[in-house]
């Protein structure tokens with residue numbers, strides 16, 4: 001049976017209406033895909049707590065987690081991901097790519113030009129439908 005993982009992703013928008021995107025490094029699972037920053041929920045954590053922890057660990061900045069955008073499940077070849085995405089805003093620090101190959105602020109209508117992890121596409125479609 002395929003492994004199930006529960007993952008959270010942050011949709012962080014700046015004051016120019018650009019969204020923070022991160023490129024997974026070549027050694028990560030799902031290497032070289034763009035994603036919303038985040039990671040797996042650990043035992044005892046809420047989704048929002050996990051998201052704040054992951055952003056601090058991987059980008060060295062603090063966020064406030066706001067409303068949920070999407071909750072979707074995607075079956076990859078090797079495992080199944082449940083991805084919950086939330087709007088979030090940076091409350092302190094400038095994001096640094098501590099584990100990712102690249103980080104980029106991208107206009108909403110250009111998100112689909114990046115090679116995003118397939119599980120993220122429903123979240124992106126919701127964002128595109130918002131404005």
Ligand SMILES: Nc1nc2c([nH]c(=O)n2[C@H]2C[C@H](O)[C@@H](COP(=O)(O)OP(=O)(O)OP(=O)(O)O)O2)c(=O)[nH]1
Pocket residue numbers: 005007008009028029030034035036037038039040041054081083117118119120
């Ligand atoms: N962070 C993140 N992961 C995503 C997204 N879309 C998507 O399919 N994934 C997948 C990629 C990975 O298989 C998994 C997240 O794992 P991860 O390696 O980033 O999580 P983590 O930081 O907790 O990793 P680790 O401590 O186990 O190394 O979810 C997304 O938008 N953000």
